[in-house]
Amino acid sequence: MMPPQIIELCRLETLAEGSSRGFDLSASALRDNIFVVRTGAGVFAYRNCCPHTGGPLDWVPNRFLNLEGDLIQCATHAALFRIEDGLCIAGPCVGQSLSAVNVSVRAQRLCVSVEAPDEP
Ligand code: FES
Structure with a gap:
């Protein structure tokens, strides 16, 4: 099995607490867009894909x-998700969760670890 691919997203200092940012990783092994949210508790990342x-x-x-900055909100039908675990707590997909992505900080850079797909 291939080792995970480490992709650098940005310098951590450029992501202010209380902010969110999207990243296009469609050209990586993840083959998807993701977004990250930074809070006082850390950085959380999910695929940019509403379970609805x-x-x-x-x-x-x-x-x-x-607007309050305390929940993730889907633009299409306004579902609300907890930042810390991606669980939907209001809207058409209550009880379902966003798909979490593994992020870590390496040398002050926010990185995502992506499992390489198995060879066909
Ligand atoms: S597509 Fe996200 S709530 Fe409907």
């Missing part, structure tokens, strides 16, 4: 949070 329809969550680039 499979569509993206942001209505303008890098806007993934509600």
Whole structure:
């Protein structure tokens, strides 16, 4: 099995606490878009894919949070998700969760670890 692919997203200092940002990783082994949210508790990352329809969550680039900034909000039908675990707590997909992505900080850089797909 191939070792995981480590992809650098950005310098951690460029991601302010309380902010969110999307990244296009469609050319990586992940083959998807993701977004990250930084809070006082850490950085959380999910695939940019709403469990309701499979569509993206942001209505303008890098806007993934509600006005209060305490929940992730889907732009299409306003489902609300907890930042810390991606669980939907309001909206048409209550009880379902966003798909988490493994992020870590290496030398002040936010990185994502992606399992390489098995060879066919
Ligand atoms: S597509 Fe996200 S709530 Fe409907």
